[in-house]
Amino acid sequence: MDQIEQYRQLINQEIERLQPGSDNEIYQPIQYMLSMGGKRLRPLLVLMGYAMFKPDVEKILRPAIAVELFHNFTLMHDDIMDKAPLRRGKPTVHEKWNSNVAILSGDVMFVKVYQLLQEVNPEILPKVLELFNRCAIEVCEGQQLDMEFETRDMVSEAEYLEMIRLKTAVLIGFSLNLGALLAGASSDNCKLLKDFGENVGVGFQLKDDILDVYGDQEKFGKRVGGDIISHKKTFLLIKAQEKLKHKPLLDNYLTSNAFTDEDRVREVTRLYDEIGVKEIAESTMNTTFQEAFENLTEVQTEAKNKDLLVTFTNHLISRDH
């Protein structure tokens, strides 16, 4: 994984090189968001998608960080909508400044994404924009569905899977697709990497849902059971609601004031265990990871060129926090 660390360093250096456009106050929150760090997962995937066909990744750092900027733009606006006080342990932009600043700095950040993308080879620019615009719209549609689900009684499994595909997976798919496209890969290869990315993206979210209930508190970082306490409609809850004949009991545990948060987490987890929700979720997750690796197998390039992405993905799949 030394290669990954080297890529991450290149990405962070390129991000540091980004200069604010002027001394207008609009640029401070952008610097603040980007300086919070993070795993840089999406630009890493751009580089890995590229490296599968061409070695000189240092040539595509600007479009790679465009994807990281887009991701941070969505976080800045989502945090306002979700009234989130913290992001990576620090005050969110709308908390540190205010909502107006977060709206407007986000908008500028979004334009910066296009400024970076616009620099790609003019021959592929229309294609890059077409793919990115589609992806950006889908991410917004996913956020809208996520907010809508909060106010709905029932959400089906299919609806939930489509929501997480839109909200998080399409950007993972786009990142790999962009890398391959920049390397001049065939449209078949691009499409396969896009599908691979979307499948692992959905799988990662299912993994998050499972870890939130069944993670080891020592390693997890966040409070185990947080999704249960906040009544979040996760894959586990949706499956339990679907399976349980005694749904009122589940709703009662989730919402009644008679329970402490501790009771709530324990009792809902007990219901989950009774109906084997964890196993159902793991089975769905494993199916999507399996489909992902089938996509990757079909990509036409030397087998050794796939090693890095395979290792990296397996590392993410096996994480326990």
Place this chain on the structure above:
Amino acid sequence: MDQIEQYRQLINQEIERLQPGSDNEIYQPIQYMLSMGGKRLRPLLVLMGYAMFKPDVEKILRPAIAVELFHNFTLMHDDIMDKAPLRRGKPTVHEKWNSNVAILSGDVMFVKVYQLLQEVNPEILPKVLELFNRCAIEVCEGQQLDMEFETRDMVSEAEYLEMIRLKTAVLIGFSLNLGALLAGASSDNCKLLKDFGENVGVGFQLKDDILDVYGDQEKFGKRVGGDIISHKKTFLLIKAQEKLKHKPLLDNYLTSNAFTDEDRVREVTRLYDEIGVKEIAESTMNTTFQEAFENLTEVQTEAKNKDLLVTFTNHLISRDH
């Protein structure tokens, strides 16, 4: 002006042809904003910039309405920030739905702008994006300055003129520039039309500032003196603050609870009259219009091709409401 009406009809037909991407609720506010109508000033200018060099304006309706979508996106987000309850006499999006919907629908609308622009001839696509991205960032910077000025004691004339250039004039300039670029005009001609647009844009805003105080209530539509009642830092107020030795008196009229709004408007207007602020504002406005027409004179095309833009601009300059 029959030609203008015909252009406006083409624009409105093209806007009506825009289909929402899916039945996701995110698209309803976009349709709502666009159906409110409006003068369609910016897409009209795109067509006029084009028609100065080529006649077949029906070929550029999609990029022309991209500019109208961008304008409406900025209105949707600005209305949240300004807590505006009404837009063109109807509830704003954040009032009719809520702020989250207005943030997210605005974001989608912004992507739609790029989807429309992306369709232009690939040869000029990088240039179109470069100009548009710069323009979009400047519009955001202008909105940020406008909000910042609200909380400041003093704003200089130069700062105010730069703010209105960014917030409103650059998009007028971009509209004409885009039209000319789409028609294959030379970069000199494009630049001259951009400068023309920015100058008339600043002039129009100064005209708004003057009409708000000195307009005829019968014709004005809004309440005359509205800017005085809301303490808005207009060109007139900034000039008065600069000129008046007895600034505390002006501030007192503006903010003291001892005055009714009617008293406030009358007394501040009286102070404006004493120092001839209207004449100063008119002089600055006339200078910018003069510079605009000097830019237009230098544009290399048959004189008769400029007639429509000249007539249209003069019509806007001479409006009294």
